[in-house]
Amino acid sequence: MIALVNGSPKKNGSNSGVLLDFLEKHLAGEEILRFQLNTWNISPEVLDDLTRAERIVFSLPLYVDGLPSHFAQNLLALEGILKPRMVFGIVNCGFYEGSQAKHALGMLKFWAEAQSAIFGAGLGIGAGGGSSQLPEPSVIKQLAQAVLENRATDNFIYYQPQFPRWAYKATAEMGWRYQARQNGLKPHDLDWKFDPKSENP
């Protein structure tokens, strides 16, 4: 069985989930179970199913250059319990460069190896914040092949979208302004600063 584990803290609409949807399409014919580790608590049922997985693909967002803390907490809780043969990782970055996922992928690789698993492959997806609006990253198929063939690749694979960085930056910043307006804010409100003298921080 292959477990596809969404490690985003978001309940719905996570980019980590979108990337797993892309991946799942390439894994037809395999027994697949989807899991969501969006909280600190792993239910006994989920744990039971997870322990049956021989291959696990974790998909998660990059948080401050590393693993999101609730996800790291879950990895700690699962130490010595999960015995997968192979572990794969997808880390999506809000930044343009997929290579910024390298430290988070490295931590996941060390965790996998400490569980005596083989780390199969790691994808660093740049501009991951736009996964639901963008076409499927070409490297997803590469990962699917590695999962299907139980094959380990030597390096992490980084992806950045097929449009320039300035366009991603401009679009993402426009997106923030749009969301701020929806919340009744003006663009300059985004610059709010903490004032230690203020009574209402």
Place this chain on the structure above:
Amino acid sequence: MDLILHDLDEQSFSTLPWLNTHIAFGPNTRLHYCEGCFDCWVKTPGRCKLKDEGYAIPHKLSQAERLIIVTKLFHGGPSPMVKRLIDRCLPFFHPYFAIRNGEMHHKERYPQSFKLVFRFYGSAGPAEKDLALGWALAMAVNCNTPQPEVHFYENVSDLVMEVAK
């Protein structure tokens, strides 16, 4: 002022000779993890929606001269406890982007900068230490701070002894 984010028990923490005025957040801090909702960027900019003991962390960071991170190594990264404290710094950053070291990062919300100090403890091989060093350097670029100070110790007693020297 130094801002200390750590995972030491009370006794070890109190043994350390903290020379400067400091504010510390550690295992006794009651805080939820960052859920990545981005309210701190687009709804209540600079402020977290979670009004727990982690709420003040980004505000203290904006006043700090040094950010000192003391953490047990967890597979080449910080411990889940310390990462929880670090992730709650998100309101410190501005949603807009800036290009630094040829990479995209977040624009600063605050003009002033602080110095980063990392004290990792726990037994680890060279590859794991290399990863932790790489993560520390990446964090410094992300925070737009100067070259960080990075130290490794075999265990907490070594850390306490070395820092006390």
